Amino acid sequence: MEYTKLGSTGLDVSRLCLGCMNFGSERDWMLNDTDASVSLIHEAVDAGINFLDTANVYSRGESEEIVGEALASHDRSKLVVATKVYGEMHDGPNGSGLSRKHVIDQCEASLDRLGTDYVDLYQIHRWDEETPIEETLAALDHLIETGRVRYVGASTMTAYQFTKALYTSDIEDYTRFACMQPEYSAVARHEEENLLEVCAGEDVAVIPWSPLAGGFLTGKYDRNEDPDPDSRAAKSDSVRSYFTTDNWAVLDAVRSVADAVDATPTQVALAWLLEQDVVTAPIVGPKTSEQLREVLGALDVTLTDDQVDHIAAPKTPTYSRPVS
Numbered sequence: 600m601e602y603t604k605l606g607s608t609g610l611d612v613s614r615l616c617l618g619c620m621n622f623g624s625e626r627d628w629m630l631n632d633t634d635a636s637v638s639l640i641h642e643a644v645d646a647g648i649n650f651l652d653t654a655n656v657y658s659r660g661e662s663e664e665i666v667g668e669a670l671a672s673h674d675r676s677k678l679v680v681a682t683k684v685y686g687e688m689h690d691g692p693n694g695s696g697l698s699r700k701h702v703i704d705q706c707e708a709s710l711d712r713l714g715t716d717y718v719d720l721y722q723i724h725r726w727d728e729e730t731p732i733e734e735t736l737a738a739l740d741h742l743i744e745t746g747r748v749r750y751v752g753a754s755t756m757t758a759y760q761f762t763k764a765l766y767t768s769d770i771e772d773y774t775r776f777a778c779m780q781p782e783y784s785a786v787a788r789h790e791e792e793n794l795l796e797v798c799a800g801e802d803v804a805v806i807p808w809s810p811l812a813g814g815f816l817t818g819k820y821d822r823n824e825d826p827d828p829d830s831r832a833a834k835s836d837s838v839r840s841y842f843t844t845d846n847w848a849v850l851d852a853v854r855s856v857a858d859a860v861d862a863t864p865t866q867v868a869l870a871w872l873l874e875q876d877v878v879t880a881p882i883v884g885p886k887t888s889e890q891l892r893e894v895l896g897a898l899d900v901t902l903t904d905d906q907v908d909h910i911a912a913p914k915t916p917t918y919s920r921p922v923s
């Protein structure tokens with residue numbers, strides 16, 4: 600396993616992070632099998648993955664409980680556990696958002712479910728339009744000062760919002776977000792000129808979510824066939840939203856590079872992300888041992904600059920006016 604620093608921090612994380620959203624029963628495409636989930640987490644950790652990502656809202660706490668069950672039989676100090684706060688956890692006032700109350704209450708609830716005294720990386724899942732960022736940053740600082748959180752991160756917001764948060768921490772002397780979790784893959788490149796530019800300029804780690812576009816980039820779907828009724832694409836609109844002409848062209852490029860380097864489309868799509876200087880560790884979401892072993896194989900694939908460009912070409916943005 601390769602390890603790298605999480606942005607400008609001293610924390611070592613594996614170059615693949617294990618996404619734990621699948622471990623639960625909230626959606627019919629999830630694993631919905633606690634024993635299988637726990638053994639997959641153990642297999643990933645045994646393979647050297649030390650970085651696990653979950654959220655309080657994943658199956659309303661079930662994912663965190665499963666991660667907690669897996670942690671119980673491992674050396675906690677060797678693992679980097681990340682979770683998130685923002686989404687709705689109960690009806691009525693203060694059931695969601697980034698108020699001081701919700702952030703602190705939810706951190707305590709996550710620690711209970713995870714069965715641990717601290718979270719290594721506590722992330723705000725989205726931006727809260729209704730809470731001043733100073734209040735959220737102060738609440739996160741309190742969690743750090745009281746030993747419940749080690750590092751803080753953020754996910755999926757506009758470049759302006761993230762920049763404002765970073766500069767507010769600098770001015771008010773709060774702990775900075777060390778890490779950003781955006782959607783990013785060979786078919787979802789909208790953050791290249793937005794959040795990713797901020798992360799590169801501010802030395803913030805990038806841990807992309809849905810690096811395989813929910814399975815689209817594995818090559819398991821075909822443009823001329825309806826997805827298998829049991830597949831995630833058949834059950835999830837968000838996966839089917841990747842079925843566009845441009846994206847099929849990217850997948851054709853991924854397949855041709857895979858043939859050239861004797862790897863699978865899954866491995867090449869992940870290798871493409873790993874070749875991006877801004878990327879720290881894609882968050883992979885395997886559901887089986889076989890899928891896990893395949894994604895781990897991406898770490899052995901090296902692409903040439905031409906192959907990286909070939910995959911990017913169908914979606915590289917073009918500008919009508921040159922910048923002079």
Ligand SMILES: NC(=O)c1ccc[n+]([C@@H]2O[C@H](COP(=O)([O-])OP(=O)(O)OC[C@H]3O[C@@H](n4cnc5c(N)ncnc54)[C@H](OP(=O)(O)O)[C@@H]3O)[C@@H](O)[C@H]2O)c1
Pocket residue numbers: 617618619620621628652653724754755780807808809810811812813814815817819830831832865882883884885886889890891893894
């Ligand atoms: N911050 C956020 O807002 C946010 C949003 C989404 C996700 N996340 C994080 O990112 C993680 C990963 O997201 P994701 O699940 O969408 O990632 P993904 O890697 O794009 O898609 C994973 C899905 O692809 C399929 N797959 C994975 N490996 C495969 C393989 N080797 N062969 C064939 N199919 C394979 C599996 O689905 P099937 O077998 O069912 O096809 C799997 O559930 C989540 O667990 C979560 O931690 C964060």
